[in-house]
Amino acid sequence: MAGYVVRRLLTAVPVLFGVTLITFLLMHFTAGNYVPGLQLDPNLKPSDIARIRANLGLDRPLIVQYLDWIGIGALFKAVGLAGVLGGSHNIDPGILEGNFGRSLIDGSPVLASVLGRLPNTLELTATAIVVGLALAVPVGVVSALRRGSRLDQFLTAASVAGFAVPQFWLGLLLILLFSVEFHAWGLPWLPSSGAVSPLGGGGVVDRLQHLALPATVLAFFYLSSWSRFVRSSMIETLSQDYVRTARAKGMSERRTVYVHALRNAVAPLVTLIGLELPGLVSGALVVEVVFGWPGIGLLAFQRALQYDYTTVMGITTFAAVLVVLGNLLADVLYAVIDPRVRYS
Amino acid sequence: MIDSEPLPRGAMASLPAGSVRPGRGFWRESWDELRSNRAGMASAAVLCLLVAIALAAPAVSAVVTHYGPTQQDLGHAFEGPSRLHWLGTDELGRDTLTRLVYGARVSLGVGFLTVAIALTVGAAVGLLSGYYVGLLDDVLMRVVDVVLSVPPVFLYILMSILFRPNAITLAVIIASIGWAGLARLVRSEVLSLRSRDFIVATRSLGARDARLILRHVLPNALPVMIVAASLGLGQVVLIEAALDFLGLGIQAPTPSWGDMLSNAQVYFVHSTWLVVLPGSLIFLTVLAANVLGNAVRDAFDPRLRRF
DSSP states (O other), rough: HHHHHHHHHHHHHHHHHHHHHHHHHHHHHHHHHHTTTTOTTTTHHHHHHHHHHTTTTTTOOOOHHHHHHHTTHHHHHHHGGGGOOOOSSOOOOOGGTTEEEEETTTBBBBBHHHHHHHHHHHHHHHHHHHHHHHHHHHHHHHHHHHTHHHHHHHHHHHHHHHHSSSSHHHHHIIIIIIIIIHHHTTTTOOOOSSSSSSTTOSSHHHHHHHHHHHHHHHHHHHHHHHHHHHHHHHHHHHHHHHHHHHHHHTHHHHHHIIIIIIIHTTTTHHHHHHHHHTTHHHHTTTHHHHHTTTTTHHHHHHHHHHHHHHHHHHHHHHHHHHHHHHHHHHHHHHHHTTTTTHHO | OOOOOOOOOTTHHHHOOGGOOOOOOOOHHHHHHHHTOOOHHHHHHHHHHHHHHHHHHHHHIIIOOOOOOTTOOOGGTTSSSSSSSTBOOTTTBHHHHHHHHHHHHHHHHHHHHHHHHHHHHHHHHHHHHHHHOOOHHHHHHHHHHHHSOOOOHHHHHHHHHOOOOEEEEEEHHHHHHHHHHHHHHHHHHHHHHHHHHHHHHHHHHTHHHHHIIIIHHHHHHHHHHHHHHHHHHHHHHHHHHHHHTOOOOOOTSSSSSSHHHHHHHHHHHTTTTTHHHHHHHHHHHHHHHHHHHHHHHHHOOOGOOOO
């Protein structure tokens, strides 16, 4: 087991390097030679601009800037090799030391902004995943047990439709119905934006009311895809020899299905949910924008519109690290559940 | 409760020769199978209709609605359906029907172009990677891993700011991520093909790599590519619409369904129509593409082939 984990960890390292390289190059081509306002200031001579750029370390070779950004610079400094990096400027800690850069707009550390928004995003996505899962398993099992029935056909059609609904449109329709029309009809209505009411909000009921609509949109999406998965997995499991054996022994149908088959049918879901872990952070972007949910996605979107490249890059790198770790975790969990994986 | 089980692999060989259907060839058989799939054919018809409407958009604007897609009529803003404006108007008095028709050009145009680019790049990488294995394969597949590791939303956002996209750059942006999954798929197919007897035999006859790849490996990897491409179209239309909605896709005043929804979001207390109509069209397009994609998969995927 330990060997398997180590092997998977080693393959994750080059991927993480590649991810930081892509984000760095994109940042460089987007904004690399740009320091806000410099070129526009008539009082600055070209030599001043060059000096400021040199102070910021922007005159160094690209590769050196990259190494500095990911934090190898500090490593060099620690072992007395800072001269290799050139320049007398102060070397900031890099990503390896947990510094994801500073905002171009207000200079605040990106990691702090992200961590500040993280609880809201987790609240939304975790709720959606739990609700989606709680519905997907029974729906998938019922479909599988009554394969070909009217109910199965209906659920299949619903899931195909659910897959084709744009999340932002579903969100708008829910707002239209539950916030606008319910309000107009004098019914109890749900808030359409934000995570808490601006005045006197923050109680449990208030938070749940705000959570209801965006979580529904996300959960609907998870339900559509996972219920299909549970259905086909269950159908496959029910045709296995050990299920036939259980039936032949005279075991009750209920016990056969819910104890023997279900556990094995649902196990591969772990991988799917593991693949959603990065979605915990990024998958909700569109939904967060529609509902003004103050999460990481909305932060990235707003900062992008303000050309705050460094913040967007920091968030992207942060999310990419989570993707790699999420995949790793899913693989390891799956290896725990299914011992065959470890030895292949 | 006992289902009829599919024949185990190799069962064909043990059947008496006369009981096997005369071979019609893979393509003929797949095509017949696809044509017998009613939901798939209905979806294909819907898609063809949408394509026809998109192509005929200027004609529809000139002959049917008599309004241009960006023609404003401030005196008639937020109107419901009428004889002048069949599907009403938006906040600037622009004719909704005309804009919806033009919006089809964006959704379908970007959709097909993206799939074409992603498929070309993905297939090329997958073929090279799977055929030559070794160092090239390692490098290319690590690149694929990296592309698939960055949450795509953020890359779309970054590149959209960088390029201020028109239809073509938008397709390139979406395809710049979409190719990776296709490459992985094609590669695994090629890996299983390259050691088959017919490839080994052709190589032993002296066929060069280029000929082997293009004439022998590629045609056999084609079904997988067709399936992946048709399943990808719906996804791309959804992504494109979402980017338009976020204001990161096609720039106003070019009408697109996502952009219309984004405007409607501001004004939807005035007009429910403006929310319902563009969204329904996105939904319909994606639904048709997905159902057709499923039908194509059932018909063309050799691994699902029922004997």
